[in-house]
Amino acid sequence: MSVNEPISIEVRELTKQLIQQYIMNQYPWGLITRPLTPISQAVLLITYIITIAMLILSLLQIIVLTKYGIKSLGYLREMKSAVDQRNKVLTSRLPFVTILIPIKGESTLTIERSLQNIARLSYPKDLLEVIYISDDPEYYVNSIINILNNLSHRLGINVKVIHRTDNSGYKGGALNYGLRYAKGDVIAIFDVDTITPSNYLLSAVNKLMMGYDAVTAVWRGYYTVDNAFSRLMKFMYDVYNEVFIRGRFLSNGFPAISGNNIVIWRKVLNAVNGFCRCTGEDLDLSIKLRAMGYRVGLIDEYVACEVPSTYPSLKRQFSRWLFNGIWNMKHNLRLLLTSGKVTTWEKIDGILWMLQFPSISFAALSMLITLVLSIIGVLIPPAPILFLELLNAIIVLSLFVVLLILGKHVGYSIPNSVIQMTRGALLTIVMSFPMLVYSLESLVTDEWEWKSTPKGPINPRSTSLRDLVHELSLIPIIIIITIVILILNNQIITIPYIISIIAILAYGLRFVIAYAR
Template sequence: MHYIMSASEYLEIKELVRQVIQQYVMNQYPWGVITRPLTPVSMSILFVTYIMTIAMLALSLIQIAVLVRYSMIGLRYTKNPRRRSNTVGNGAGFRKLPLVSILIPIKNEDAVTIKRSLQNIAGLNYPRNLIEVIYISDDPEHYVNSLIEYVEPMVRRLGLNVRILRREDNTGYKGGALNFGLEYAVGDVIAVFDVDTILPSDYLMKAVEALFGGYDAVTAVWKGYYTVSNSIARLMKFMYDVYNETFIRGRFLGGGFPAISSNNLVIWRRVLSSVNGFCRCTGEDLDLSIKLRAMGYRVGLLDSVVYCEVPYTYPSLKRQFSRWLFNGIWNMKHNLRLLLSSKGTTVWEKVDGLLWMLQFPSISFAALSILITVVLSIIGVLIPPMPILFLEITNILIAFPLIIALLSISKYVGYNAWDSISNAVKSALIMVFLSFPMLIYSVESLLTDDWEWVPTPKGTSFQHAIHRNALLQDLIHEILAISILVMVMIVLVINKQLLTTIYIASIVAIMMYGLRLIVPQNH
């Protein structure tokens, strides 16, 4: 026998729903719409959770809004590269060319990668007698000696002045290695590259031209390339090619914080000496950027693009992103006061500098929001308070122009519509998958200044990395997160919380698909 609702009952329910919606909109539900009575303990948990949620959503809203602006600027550039206002290296005259010392830290690099680096430097249209190349190695002595024997015939053939120096005290991370190389460098101009950096032939000439034009240090937008093709490598190339037009070019052209990329830095030696060289930390490029601007030095963006090798495996990608996350938090702990109190930076540079430091820790927001949703569902929150719901909707709405701008940029840098959409979706999925370990690393980075610096495998060393790393061990955080979510989903099913069960199930499905993405097949 089926029950049929009467007209009066229908009207009563309709009126009740209308009143609830009206009261909710008028913010008369300070704890949100709750399905069960709140205890003092649950109220305390809700208070802390809501404070965290509001802070997270507010920061996310600011970051997305800023990126919308930078992406629009990056889009205008990619549509018309001849509009080069605020870029440097386009026609200023210079005096007698200076000697340039190129510093390249290396560790566990194979001979093929060193060879490619030397060939690229030899292709620069800068007088070879005014270039010295210094590789700084933390490798064992026998390996460094074998590299020296390998490059000597090539160096003579290319006509380059090259030295490979070995550090016995390999402390101080990348900054310590660069300072060691500085002790042996004799050039008035110091250039810092990664061993996998591929430079256009006019890069060094443009950089020196910009220094004589009034800039104290210059850098350039960097994009990706790969020597081994697989799904992770292709995805990372897309992300670097497209997103750096926003994060780097858009930021520079938009008057934001001029963050230096240590894979392509050219700076006057006297300027570098005035800030006591590089910090003995992994985030030496961001540390240098803050100190240069705090002292009023000008940092410029070259109208040029360099290319760097992308990670080939998910574990390498995770290490790279975790290192960048640690760099941001380290600088926030040690240099935020310097940035905010600096008279050499604009108010916007101060704000944007903080946003730059928080960009990689913010990846953990996806995991944090999932955990918050689980907590709220356990307490019985059906709909959060109006201010939180408003921030959530605003975040979603403001993300649309950012997505459209990024997809448009991808078109102008050479990707078709299907590849753009496919890669954009995959990158979002990977970020959700990555957000759980990033949340753990964020907490860890706040508690310690010690971090294991692991260089991203390059060239054929990728093959060794596959066999060396136990994939299960590298995925411990992600597998643990999936297991916990599955257990929570089972509990929710038992308690008949259908909506939250569907939400958690969708997250588990996303992460399971993410597992497919992170086991690439080589082509």
């Protein structure tokens, strides 16, 4: 027996004993390198409470999304037979339909394209009118009127362009203004970049005539600027919306209506007092419809919407959706929870829907928590937290597999899906920091600077690295914190983890900065 062997045996025994004690939760503060002060204990308590809440919410969201993905996958596998079994459209008593399209700062090419798409709808032209509600300057509205008057005559469509001089109320205010001029018994709301299949409106109206009060469709992406970023966005919208939208409807979850395609009975819209004067009018409408017991359905059609082609455009879009979710949490949560006409699962799922974009900030929050723990001297968090982290990782892997299979059914190869999901994960990590800032800001204000997502091949809005102030400040801040950790604790063991965070952020920023313009 060598001299070092007894020491080795003793170390193994101590390690075994330490692991057993850790598993039995005999280290309530985790494994710590130095004694805790009262202030450190208070900070740790708050940090651990936030961590547990975040991990539980994250776990619930991932489990639910995995379930929805499996449901959507089952639909895609049976899609051919489902299409063959669609109900026949009743064309003998079709209602008059008004299509409302709010516009602001859109190119005339994009507006013309939207009207040309509507002209391809297989709905009787004498039962259809299109109203564009413009918040643009009067001179630009006049040019739109001249262009659309000529185009509408050629296409045989009844078109109105109305100018809103009072631009208050966001998109909801514009839609309410357009309702004053609408003649239809059925109201359809499209975004200017929405492209619908020819059968969309007939399918939607048929669904209404079958007893539904409002309907929407799964939307996918298309791009007018071909680059790696827009291709990533198209993949995310094509695949992820099968989970977020179709899977939700198939699982009887919260039936969230997409603001880029809504078809609703006018009498129902009047019953809920129209649209809220807010940016999140589609989510507000969804909550009010279900709270009053109205039926919301999903039609077996796809619509397409233009995806952002630059990172700043995507960040503007996501920050707006994040604000919409928190706004509705503050103003409509009680209505959702107290309604006797909404199922318990719809209530839970409605909360998850409202929190989906604020949850993007979890990645940033996790990194910040890790840095706080490192400063205090925590090597390993308590066993319950570590268990929740491992459980999240396992469920994420199952969701990853489901998304891979979904991507294949949607038309993406497995290697391409892996590449795009990896890029999407990096993008989420980088974006999580501004999303954390926006989440905190949204909690204290109801006012938000509304900016539409740029559309069309010509982007009139210039962007610069100033749009990336949150992202570019990350690495210097983390490096400074790392130096502080070394000075205070000499905690070398956490440095590799922090270096890996910096490497991930640097790689993600490389992709983001490349498409910042």
